[in-house]
Amino acid sequence: MQKRTFPMHPTSHDLPEQTRQAICGLLQANLADGxxxxxxxxxxxxxxxxxNFIGLxxxxxxxxxxxxxKVDLVAERISVLGGQAEGTVDVSASQSRLPKYPLDAVSPDEHILAVSRSIAAYAKNNRAAIDESEEAGDKATADLFTEIVRMADRALWFIEANKPAK
Ligand SMILES: [Fe+2]
Structure with a gap:
């Protein structure tokens, strides 16, 4: 669970502020990755x-x-909980937990590998956040993370299925 303290807006939301703050930490980390x-x-x-350029x-x-x-849903969920999303590109770059993307990648093989790594890291971080948000007492956010993981796992399949079968 992220320890960072977020400034929170007043809200009548029934979850305790401490819970909402912790969840906003999870959502913010996800937002940066996304x-x-x-x-x-x-x-x-x-x-x-x-x-297969055009297909890919x-x-x-x-x-x-x-x-x-999904990024839009995550940023809006932060606002729903009374938090303040940090969604600029420079902040996202400094907070992202994804591997760096290789700027010299050109061929489909190089891009398939690089995109697969990025999507897999995104899915892994989201999967961990499902349990963390459920343990913190926010099943609605756990459900959002679950939805994101389903999308990311499917995206990984769509990308990796372009590699020749062994
Ligand atoms: Fe385009």
């Missing part, structure tokens, strides 16, 4: 060159939109 992931996927979408280019755009939708 915003970073959006641009990892876009980097691949923009710079990939090679076989279009798939990456679809996945980018799915992540962007």
């Amino acid at each position: 915003i970073d992931l959006i641009y990892h996927i876009k980097q691949a979408h923009w710079t990939m060159r090679g076989p 280019h279009e798939l990456l755009d679809r996945l980018h939109e799915e992540v962007e939708d």
